[in-house]
Amino acid sequence: MTRDRTSAGVAWLKGYTITYLVFIYLPVLLLPIFSFNDSIYVALPMKGLTLQWWREMIAQEGMHAAFSNSISVALPVAFLSTAMGLCAAKALTGSRLPFSGLLTSLFALPLVIPFIILGIALLIGFNRIGIGLSLYTVGIGHVLICLPFSLFVLLSRFDGFDRSLEEAALDLGETPWMTFWRVTFPIVLPGVIASLLLTFTISFDEFLLAFFLTGSKSTLPLYIFSQLRFPAKLPAVLALGSTVLIGTFILVAIAERLRRQEGGTRS
């Protein structure tokens, strides 16, 4: 009897899970599917297969500029926020820091401030101090929102890190600086790489802050948004969107794998 009830429950859960997955992934899957559709309208039934939109996407000059703008923001943002996250994570997991719990919460706070509010606040702030809007201001905004992600990825890597490993290195004659590079850094390296990939992705995909803080140059998400005004360009945007989707998916998958990698921190 209990067995019947359990299998009924399992069947129900199975159905729920499938619905859940379809709900998440079907809309996203429409992007790559319709990017091959031989029509400028996104509508079923599909008219036929074509690579025209992908060719068009690759040929767009504005897209190239936006793409390279995004990269030149995302790369420094990834390195800067990861470096800051690394220092913060090391300090927060050290035993000597007072109020480390409070500080962790404070560092995480940007995550719960709506980006639109953050964007307006930064815009007002930059105007007040007299900093002109440019890709640099976008970068500053992105570091702000990437830092909590970097911090949490690295905190989970530092968690369970045996402090006596650092003491052992000091004991064996290495200075604190060399101890960091010979012991601490190699052990948390998978976390550092995960953080780099994750923060790069966040900055690369971010729209709202970039919208508020950029000057004359646009990043890729801004470019995509601007293209949506022209119906004829929609299929090329779908192709571009698919490319970004796949790239992001790969990076985040690698980051998550590295973050979870076991065995590194145990001595």
Add this chain to the structure above:
Amino acid sequence: MSVGRMPQQGFVGISGVSKLFGKVAAVDDVSLDVGRGEFFALLGPSGCGKTTLLRMLGGFEIPTLGEISIDGEPMAAVPPYRRPVNMVFQSYAIFPHLNVFQNIAFGLRKDGLSRAQLSQRVGEALALIRLEGYGERAAHELSGGQRQRVALARALVKKPKVLLLDEPLGALDKKLREHMQIELRDLQKALGITFLFVTHDQEEALTMSDRIAVMSAGKVVEVGPPQQLYAAPRTRFVAEFIGTMNFFEGRMLGWEQGLPMIETERLGAIAATTAAAELSPGETVTVALRPESIHVEARNPGPATAGLAGTVSKLAYLGDRTHAYVKVEGSDKLVLAALPSTRALAAIAGGQQAPVTLSWSPASVIVLKGPR
């Protein structure tokens, strides 16, 4: 074991050292001298400050008060990476991203050795811990005992003046621990390096050390060779902490033929040979007797002839020996006597409730000052 060799005093000098964490004194005005080449143990229950003291020697904690010197050099301003000491950590702290060879070679980077010299030094260290051919093993492929050896080799390859060991055998199982006790002892004797180790295990301290400092609540209670601390403790704490002990309250009667006589409520007047000379008649004392010092004989029912009459209340079989808890007339507290199991059957033929006579030699009676 011999107590004969007197170590050279003051190779490691600890004078008036205290360490405060907030308002709590983890180490409270400790002064100790450890001789060159000595195997010295800091023994005490957890939280007694022994590890904090060891960490101050390694340079990981700064004394709030007092001074530490090693081979005549004051250590106050010397950071851990410039001290002539190395440490074997309780967790062993084997670097997980390096293999065995790289772990052992870690501290030799600055010595400017050629590749050949480096592998020779590491090879010697591996031979010392009998792990030849393990150089390429990854850290996670090692067993607990092997990790312990690698940690030891990694520290010894630096040729420290003093090797600090923090509960070095705590993580090993009993068989391996007993084996490593002997091995560590032999290694120390062969190398002649001063070993200073921390343990809460009294048996370990007794087996390995030349001298032991027993610590309690941040203070050093007593320092001495194992035999002295076991056979003639001067404090109630040491008498209680090391081994098992029967305690009886008593009062000093006086001296009889050079032997102190002590009146106890339960044992009657007894003689001792080891009482401190400063005891004066009328003073309150505690008499301590090791369970194995108490001789148990079967007694025919009736009045006792010599010694103390009692009846066996409980028996605990411990394999090699048997513990007999004996009820003595006029007392609720049971007297614990330990006897070889092979003898237990003959002595306590009747098992529980068997009438027995307890006796001991005056030489085994320990007299401690004060009731506590």
